[in-house]
Every structure is written in C-alpha cells, then in structure tokens.
Amino acid sequence: QVQLVESGGGLVQAGGSLRLSCAASGRTNSSYRMGWFRQAPGKEREFVAHISRSGGTTYYADSMKGRFTISRDNAKNTVYLQMNSLKAEDTAVYYCAAYVGSGSYYEVSEYDYWGQGTQVTVSS
Numbered sequence: 001q002v003q004l005v006e007s008g009g010g011l012v013q014a015g016g017s018l019r020l021s022c023a024a025s026g027r028t029n030s031s032y033r034m035g036w037f038r039q040a041p042g043k044e045r046e047f048v049a050h051i052s053r054s055g056g057t058t059y060y061a062d063s064m065k066g067r068f069t070i071s072r073d074n075a076k077n078t079v080y081l082q083m084n085s086l087k088a089e090d091t092a093v094y095y096c097a098a099y100v101g102s103g104s105y106y107e108v109s110e111y112d113y114w115g116q117g118t119q120v121t122v123s124s
Helices: none
Strands: 002-007 010-013 018-026 033-039 046-051 058-060 068-073 078-083 092-099 118-123
Touching: 002 092, 018 033, 018 092, 018 118, 033 068, 033 078, 046 068, 046 078, 058 068, 078 092
Parallel strands: 010 118
Antiparallel strands: 002 018, 018 078, 033 046, 033 092, 046 058, 068 078, 092 118
16 A cells, blocks of 8 residues: 655746655555546546656646656655646646556546645636
C-alpha cells in the first residue's frame, strides 16, 4: 500500500505557472506507474498526465500537451506536475494516484491510492 500527499497548489494569474508535488510513503513510489487527474466543481474527475515507473514514458491529455510536464524522482519518492501557461479552465482540485490496473492509463478506475488533492485556482 502507498500513501500519497499532494502539495504546491494555490492561486495564480492566467499565464502563470505552478509546480505540484506528490510525495509517496509506504510501498516505494517506483513500484507504480503514476498519474495526475483533476476535478473541477460539478464535473467528473479527468485525466491530466501519466508517467511510467522509470519516468521514460509520459502521456498527456490533449488540452495539457505542451503546457504541462509530468516527471518523477524515484530517489525522493515524488512525482511532479509542472504547469505552465495556466488558463482559468485549469482551475480544479488536482490529485495524484498510483496506477494499479491493466487497462487504459487515462481511466480513473485503473488507479488506486489517491491523495487528498491540492486546489489550483487560476484567475483571469
């Protein structure tokens, strides 16, 4: 089992940047492929980005490509999400989770061990 704690959210103006962190404890972070998701008020949780165990392979939702970068430091048991050129529509609670399934990396149901989330608010 693994425990995940997100941090780094906050209030930022449109066009600004934030870096989110997801610190893992328990079973080592490097044992899992990892993902970031987000959920805006009144909307379903949606896929943001995914990273392989080594960090060599990454995937992004189309609307985040070129703006967001997922990375990991297995020595620190931490996964990061660098978010640039933020837009008002990026406002949401951002969650990290461990991929435990065998299906699509963008499906919420393929993940377990969710963190508590960190709020990102982008003002226009």
